[in-house]
Amino acid sequence: GESVGLHLPTLSVQEGDNSIINCAYSNSASDYFIWYKQESGKGPQFIIDIRSNMDKRQGQRVTVLLNKTVKHLSLQIAATQPGDSAVYFCAEGGNQGGKLIFGQGTELSVKP
Amino acid sequence: EPEVTQTPSHQVTQMGQEVILRCVPISNHLYFYWYRQILGQKVEFLVSFYNNEISEKSEIFDDQFSVERPDGSNFTLKIRSTKLEDSAMYFCASSTRGGLETQYFGPGTRLLVL
Numbered sequence: 001g002e003s004v005g006l007h008l009p010t011l012s013v014q015e016g017d018n019s020i021i022n023c024a025y026s027n028s029a030s031d032y033f034i035w036y037k038q039e040s041g042k043g044p045q046f047i048i049d050i051r052s053n054m055d056k057r058q059g060q061r062v063t064v065l066l067n068k069t070v071k072h073l074s075l076q077i078a079a080t081q082p083g084d085s086a087v088y089f090c091a092e093g094g095n096q097g098g099k100l101i102f103g104q105g106t107e108l109s110v111k112p
Numbered sequence: 113e114p115e116v117t118q119t120p121s122h123q124v125t126q127m128g129q130e131v132i133l134r135c136v137p138i139s140n141h142l143y144f145y146w147y148r149q150i151l152g153q154k155v156e157f158l159v160s161f162y163n164n165e166i167s168e169k170s171e172i173f174d175d176q177f178s179v180e181r182p183d184g185s186n187f188t189l190k191i192r193s194t195k196l197e198d199s200a201m202y203f204c205a206s207s208t209r210g211g212l213e214t215q216y217f218g219p220g221t222r223l224l225v226l
Binding site: 031032036044045051091093094095097098101103104105 | 116143145147153154155156157160167168170203207210211212213214215216217218219220
């Protein structure tokens with residue numbers, strides 16, 4: 001069946017370092033991908049998205065890379081800060097109904 | 113900045129009771145969604161809603177669940193007879209359109225069924 005999974009359940013980095021969070025997806029028909037950040041007790045917060053006709057998209061301190069050949073998605077966070085500590089979810093979608101399929105999540109811990 | 117709001121933030125109920133979770137989506141959005149997240153697990157899609165009808169629903173969204181847009185601003189999720197396994201965080205989300213559009217999530221309602 002469809003699934004979106006993450007390679008690493010936890011990631012610990014030093015403040016100022018760059019972080020890379022990875023995600024694998026299985027539905028090659030998906031054409032829309034989103035990264036969400038979730039802090040404890042809060043709802044998912046939109047970070048960045050990318051459509052399947054793109055390989056890379058940049059935001060403020062974040063970059064999403066999409067490799068459709070191997071069905072892989074990554075989120076890069078530059079100069080990671082303590083405020084970036086959270087669980088990061090990738091999600092795939094694109095059908096008209098709007099259903100998003102979420103991955104398990106990676107917990108990012110930033111050490112000062 | 114506009115945001116999705118949800119009430120209540122916490123709800124405790126007895127098994128078998130009905131609960132209604134409320135959401136106010138972002139005002140110019142046309143698509144509305146409910147998701148749930150069991151503690152420590154991933155976010156799961158329940159249902160999407162557009163033009164006053166369900167667009168898509170998951171296997172979780174059985175006959176015990178229903179959604180409604182009773183007026184121009186609210187979007188509700190009703191669970192008719194709650195079960196212990198319904199305990200979870202329930203998130204409402206909205207987007208301008210379906211498909212390739214960003215969904216913005218509310219802060220969630222934590223439901224505890226005893």
